[in-house]
Amino acid sequence: MPVDPRRLIRIIEPRLGEMVAATRELVEMESPSFSKAEVDRLGRVLQAKFEALGGAIRWHPGGRFGNHLEVDFKASLETRRRAKPIMLLGHFDTVYDLGTLRKTPFRATKDRLFGPGTLDMKCGIVMMMAAIRALAETGGLPRAVTVLLNTDEEVGSESSRPVTEKLARQAEAVFVLEPAQGAQGALKTARKGVGNYHVKVTGRAAHSGVDFDKGRSAIVELARQIERIAGFTDIKRGLTVNAGVIRGGTRTNVVAAEAEADIDVRIAKMKDARLIEKKFRGLRAVDRGCKLEVRGGLNRPPMERTRDIAALFAKARQIAGELGWELKEAATGGGSDGNFTAALSVPTLDGMGAVGEGAHSEHESVLLAELPRRTALLAAMIAAV
Ligand SMILES: [Zn+2]
Known part of the structure; x- marks a missing residue:
């Protein structure tokens, strides 16, 4: 049940200030993969935010890492409840040690958000929430959505991998909210x-x-x-x-x-x-x-550009076109949890998150101007697949 992306962007655009505030809140809670207590504290904040959107929470034990957060949203219409959910995949651990925030605090300029973990990928989590909220307001969620936010992506996803794979097998498609590629913000349709x-x-x-x-x-x-x-x-x-x-x-x-x-x-x-x-x-x-x-x-395993992935990208490209921009795709040598889901032959689009630069470095930042339309694209894709 497609939803007009222009309608979505009209809902999302006025909320840019709220999205910035939410990103700030998440970034200011440091969450290095190896600091379980801090990661779990952030997890509880995320739980409250997703619960407020109407999601049902399920925790998966993360062992020595933080616990992984699953949130399930039902489709609003009874008739759509049997369709497979769309899976939104992300992580809330970062590569930054505790105390990094003191040296490089969260900072918003006219056109960018700076801070450890803004781009990879706390802003992406905020985009998930904004997309779900916008869809709920355009006549309800058009289909079920499963969100999985893990806590060990930056250290190899050892304990979250089985959870990621189990949920992906049940899903129609997987959108990974990792940063888009480069300044043009290409989606990632192949990963090594x-x-x-x-x-x-x-x-x-x-x-x-x-x-x-x-x-x-x-x-x-x-x-x-x-x-x-x-x-x-x-x-x-x-x-x-x-x-x-x-x-x-x-x-x-x-x-x-x-x-x-x-x-x-x-x-x-x-x-x-x-x-x-x-x-x-x-x-x-x-x-x-x-x-x-x-x-x-x-x-x-590598994420190979299968026919299903190409078709998913074509859909995304068409929606971006309706919003007036030309969406690109790219292959990357870097891996993500999208590699696991794609290897199961579940159609996967990666790099659906924020656009920016400097992931894993002190000048990590997100481009503000891209946020509304990328979030609208995500929401429209949930409805369109
Ligand atoms: Zn990441």
Whole structure:
């Protein structure tokens, strides 16, 4: 049951001030992934806000991280209640340690909102609420909506992943309120998959002056392995392998007994997961006196641009067109929880959140002018799918 996006934007636009105030409230409650107490406190504030909109709350235990918040909204019309819900997906943890707010407080200028977590993705949560409220006022929610806000997205979504996947399987489509891409605010219709590997070499320590030949250098061995690992990169396939951290050795006059590397892997195609896994497991020590251990694997599968995703984007593009702007799409190397839902073949549109720049940095900010129309687009998409 489509709703005219122009009608939605007329409702939303006058509420920009309220949306700014709500974003401020959320940003001023710091919520680093590893600070469970603070994250849970913010969770309770979000619960109250979603309850006020008429949502039914359900908490999912987050273990050492904050608890994950599920909010279910029923369709207003009896006839629409059997349709699958639209899932709105987001997170309320941030990458910023407690105290960051003192150095970079929330700040609103004429055209931007600054502050830790504004763009990624507290403003996106405010957009969800504003979209649901606007729809409720245009004759009621046209269909059921399930909101899932997790607390561990910035640290790999380990405990929220099963919840995300379970709710996504029940949904018609998933909209992820992660920031849009770039200053033009493109939606993300493809994301690379992300893997992490850990390679550890154990050699044999020896005095570099007295017993050099008795030693087996783990550092030399690791250096050789890194050369091989770097060779796994295949830019044309969209496959990159980055040895981002290496450690090893104790003193210059000791042949190193241990060395290790942490490696980030990105893949564009699901079939490359097996390829890269085989390559890592196939690594063998060059120096037989050294032992090689490989751990790790794929964390987030790639979000591939399927026909369903393309169709969903076409719909979004059409609605944006009705609002007078040309919506773009983009592929990104970064992963999000949208990778999990897309991998289940549930049509997923990512980057439906705020437009801005500087996520995960001290100049993180949101563009105010984009907020009303992006929120109207979100609301119209909930109605249109
Ligand atoms: Zn995020």
